[in-house]
Amino acid sequence: MTTETIQLLTPEGERVDHPEYPLGDDVDIKGMYRDMVLVRRIDTEAVALQRQGELGLWAPLLGQEAAQIGSGRALSAKDMAFPSYREHGVAWCRGVDPVKVIELFRGVNQGAWDPEEHKFHLYTIVIGDQTLHATGYAMGIQRDGAEDEAVITYFGDGATSQGDVSEAFAWASVFNAPVVFFCQNNQFAISAPSDRQSRNPLYRRSSGFGFPGVRVDGNDVLACYAVTRQALRNAREGQGPTLIEAFTYRMGAHTTTDDPTRYRLASELEAWRLRDPIERVRSYLARNGLADSTFFAQVQTEADELAAKLRAACLALPDPPPLALFDHVYAGENAILDAERAQYAAYLEGFAEAAR
């Protein structure tokens, strides 16, 4: 970690202070630990479900728990989040049932939660598109005069090369929109290392657009929390956007179809394992007598129960009925689509009659 990186908890579990980001005493570090353990367990179970053929795909968050739980817990109930497709930890913080996330990757729907209910938009797979949606939503907050609301959007190091992300930076800046750009630099865009996306550190990207950027230790849940909380506050107070680069590491594959051994060394992964986002919190809690072995065991039991429930719910998910294909394409009438629905229904009915 360079000196320009904000850190409040070292990989060894030592608390360090930073003058610009005081943590305060009311931070629920045990709650953060619990969240991180639970989402990692969800992630592990989802990978297993995919390996067993129950999910079409899964995008693992392994290694990025601190970035997601730290930033996710910094959001107020009214703040709106626009994720990419790996933000299972943020989804958890926004109260989205993990089964809903599983439904998407199983392929029974394409996003089943109500974004407004959870203040958590649907996953966005086309890289960087959601940064513009977040900026537009923030422009709406300005028009509503809602001074207690802000927006956060998540994207990766690869996304910073997308035109839409640069456009979002430009718009957020000139309109002074209350939006936080949270970049999880997990070092890889599938196989391309982050130095293929940028010669400069990514957090400096914002300076050319006229707003501040900060790099935070993305494996430090306390730093991610404190820095995001401050950026959201600034946004709500009319100080405009902030870019946060959470410097982290994708410890798993890009998705379950990926083989990371083709593009990175095992030694690199081992080095990052020593900076594990969960272990350092566990060390801190244990060493300072803030949690005992009973607490850690309880959290692990809770995680295993959650995983078992998730697996059972996944296996029980019904396939969508065929005629539901035609639902929700339009709000209003569409005679062409109605005719196709009717024709396909009659076609299916033909099989049913033949079977009688």
Add this chain to the structure above:
Amino acid sequence: MTRLTLSRALNEGLRRSLETDPKVMIMGEDVGRLGGVFRVTDGLQKDFGEHRVVDTPLAESAIVGTAIGLALRGYRPVCEIQFDGFVFPATDQIVSQLAKMRYRSQGNVALPIVIRIPFGGGIGAVEHHSESPEVFFAHTAGLRVVACADPAEAFSMIQLAIASDDPVIFFEPKRRYWDRAEVDTAAPLTDALPLTAARTVLPGDDVTLLCYGPMVRSCLEAAIAAREDGRSIEVIDLRSLSPIDMATIGASVARTSRCVVVHEAPVYAGLGAEIAARVTEQCFYHLEAPVLRVGGFAIPYPAARAEDHYLPDLDRILDAVDRTFAF
């Protein structure tokens, strides 16, 4: 009744929508202080403020992308894409996000966004200012695609598009912006023809001419000229390009037994192909001739001094009409 240009009629329609619904807003390049390069939004920023009529940075993808965010927040953005050929930077946001959001959210999310696009040629413009990209959007499920043809239609259709809870790609016939006609600006919107319906502009008995946007006037002129040859041409303005109003089209062709589709866009894989296939299925036993198509060639839009050869005109339309009688 007021005599208005098509550009002014759109302006009046936009004004009406801004007055009716405080969530309606206009955004695009040069739409505010300048009033738009075709003056369609002239004076609206002055009357409704910079928060509702927004001069945006120059980035089409962001115009649509941020409009999506605003719509998620409850606004009804009307985006202007300055010229047809400039819509492609926004295609990802339109096709991958705008069109699909309702479907993938199982109806949880509505995106009532209108994207206005001046389209078509005939104005002697440089490259990328004369194109007809409607079929890209008609091919994309989740979008409504419409084209207005005259001032009265422009006035009502823009208001209907804004009131629609679906995203609407709204094509404006650039070379007809300065056409003038009587518009009843006092007529209630409830009296207007629905956005999904085609409209018989001129009744006739011998052949059905299907057209939209700038080609409506061209087809009307062709139909009037054809009277001298004793031919009675029915002209139908499609208005809605997705979905197409096959009920109106089918009823007409069943009666006339002949059909010609006219558009500026290239014939190859164009809307005419879709219409021809559907008319053939629906009116097979009524047809006296195959459905013919008149449109742009399978080439990029040509240089301005050659565009008269590319664009369907009265003679090319009547040539196709003649050919339907030769079968």
